[in-house]
Amino acid sequence: MHLANQHVLLGVTGGIAAYKTPDLVRKLTAAGAIVRVVLTDSAKEFVSPLSLQAVSGNPVHHSLLDADAEAAMGHIELAKWADILLIAPATANCIAKLANGLADDLLSTLFLATTAKLYIAPAMNQQMWKAPATQRNLQRLHEMDITLLGPASGEQACGDIGPGRMLEPEAIVAALSVIQDDTFQQKSILITAGPTREALDPVRYLSNHSSGKMGYAIAQAAASMGAKVILISGPTALSCPSGVQRIDVESAADMHKAVMKAVSDCDIFIATAAVADYRAKHIADNKLKKSDDELTLTFVKNPDILKDVAAMTPAPFSVGFAAESQNIAxxxxxxxISKKLDMIAANDITAAGLGFNSDRNALHVFWKNGDIKLAPDSKFHLAKALLALVAQHCKNKTPS
Structure with missing residues (x-):
């Protein structure tokens, strides 16, 4: 959906995530949308109408019984005006009201009165999110063809950790502004993401700092470009992108097995996962006990997933990632060259604010006779730029 000149009616309810909504409005308008904001009474305790009016350039609405607006049936006019009704944050209370058809304030009335496309971005405590009543209400909204954006998982304002965080404004705008183009129509893309875990004993493992964010961003972008996407993911705290099939794995051996099973039906393989190079030769049956001052373990090499895929006949268009701390190029x-890849994207893991666990990155992309540097940007925007390069070079590749 293009956001240029789209009428976006943003409903803001009373959760702590409401403080992010001025930034959300700013990003929506930067994407070309025309934004009007509706606040619930409780939302006004978290964010001021004046700040939202300043960033949207339009009056903020909050009262169902506004005498001036009612003279022209204002709530009905707003409902007709909207192309998109986005509620962010959507609290558990708001979700319950919408699921049960209550209309006791301006926002819930607009929800019933509009024919606009409906989106909600939930935000609540992780236990409230998991509550059976909330899940039943979400199922009702799903049956009403309402699109759920998120939630994300992570640390919450109350100190809990788990699902229930509102998606960041950038991710919400990306989801709304996705253009379903035909770049990868009838193409299948297999992506690996996240870390692997290599067991040492029943309670310990070796892993790395990969968050999986780059791979998940590529999966989201590929799906938006018309591809059938399979995402094979190591352990992460990320939600699966909409329209993507995710296969969860733990170890490098698990990932290798899953990739080799799925890759024969894929046109493009993109390996962003930070796969462990080595695993323990022997995994202890019981917890290793502290005894001597030193512990010696023997490791053996893991299979090279990317190299094995690129060596296939025929091989998919194979893209690697290289996270390096020196001599990047x-x-x-x-x-x-050594893995016979079609393309590789390198990033400097020492760059401040980029790479591992960050929402931003920068890439230096290489292919046989050329290269290009992609400047620091959000991982989603970098994913779109990288996939544009993949699409261009796929067309020029001589079949194996």
Missing amino acids: EYAQGKL
């Missing part, structure tokens, strides 16, 4: 080009 040299190491990336070496992997491109």
Whole structure:
């Protein structure tokens, strides 16, 4: 959906995540949308109408019984005006009201009165999110063809950790502004993401700092470009992107098995996962006990998933990732050649604010006879830029 000139009616309810809504409005308008905001009474305790009016450029609405607006049936006019009704944050109380058809304030009345496309971005405590009543209400909204955006998982304002965080404004705008183009129509893309965990004993494992955000961003972008997407993911705290099939794995061996099972039906393989190079030769049956001052473990090499895929006949268009701390270009080009890849994207893990666990990154992309640097940007925007390069070079690839 293009957001240029789209009428977006943003409903804001009374959750702590309401403080993010001025930034959300700013990003919606930057994407070309025309935004009007409706606040519930409780939302006004978290964010001021004046701040939202300043960023939207339009009056903020909050009263169902506004005498001036009612003279022209204002709530009905707003309902007709909207192309999109987005409620962010949507609290558990708001979700319950919408699911049961209550209309006791301006926002819930607009919800019933509009024919606009409906989206909600939930935000609540993780236990409230998991509550059976909330899940029943969400199922009702799903049956009403309402699109759920999120929630994300992570640390919450109350100190809990789990699902229930409102998606960041950038992710919400990306979801709304996705253009379902035909770049990868009838193409299947297999993506790996996240870390792997290599067991040492029943309670310990070796892993790395990969969050999986880059791979998940590529999966989201690929789906928006018309591809059938399979995402094979190591352990992460991320929600599966809409329209993507996710397969969860733990170890490098698990990931290798899942990839080799799925890859034969794929046109493009993108390996963003931070796969462990080695695993313990022997996994202890019982917890290793502290005894001597030193512990010696023997490790053996894990299978090279990307190299095995690129060596297939025929092979999919194969894209690797190289997270390096030094000699970035040299190491990336070496992997491109040694693994017989079509393309590789390298990033500097020492760059402040980029890479592991960040929402931003920068990439230096190499192929056989060229390269390009993609400047620091959100991982979703980088994913779109990278996939545009993949699409261009796929067309020029000689079949294996």
